[in-house]
Amino acid sequence: MNNNVKVLIAVVALAAAGFLIVRSLGGKGDGVQSGRHVNYFICADPKCATEFEVEPGHSQAPPGSPSEVCPKCGKTYPTPAAKCPSCGRLAPLEGHGLVPATCPYCSKPMQPEKG
Numbered sequence: 001m002n003n004n005v006k007v008l009i010a011v012v013a014l015a016a017a018g019f020l021i022v023r024s025l026g027g028k029g030d031g032v033q034s035g036r037h038v039n040y041f042i043c044a045d046p047k048c049a050t051e052f053e054v055e056p057g058h059s060q061a062p063p064g065s066p067s068e069v070c071p072k073c074g075k076t077y078p079t080p081a082a083k084c085p086s087c088g089r090l091a092p093l094e095g096h097g098l099v100p101a102t103c104p105y106c107s108k109p110m111q112p113e114k115g
Contacts, residue, residue: 040090041078043070051081051090084110 043050050072054060061069067076081090084103091100091110099110 038083039068040081040083041068041070042081042090042092043073043075043078045070045073045075048073048075052078053083082110084108 038053040053050070052071054068068078069076080093082099086108087106089105091104094100103110
């Protein structure tokens, strides 16, 4: 393989890695509200179903735990969610972490229309 091709591949890989790092550290995404990044969750226990948010670095999970913890009942593995921009309720993410097209509570679009 030609050295120029190797250099090009390395530059593209570094640029992609840099983009992913910047985005994961606070780039615009579903959980960005008022300039702060927030992860939204709904307790997986149907009897509790508490909606809550966790800022990165402010987890209530015990050290070494792979999951967030519901602040009300203490159960682990809550359902990741997205906040509806219209009604403010949290809607569970769909397969592969996708934001639902419409809010299950107010039936309004969960994401602004692209135009």
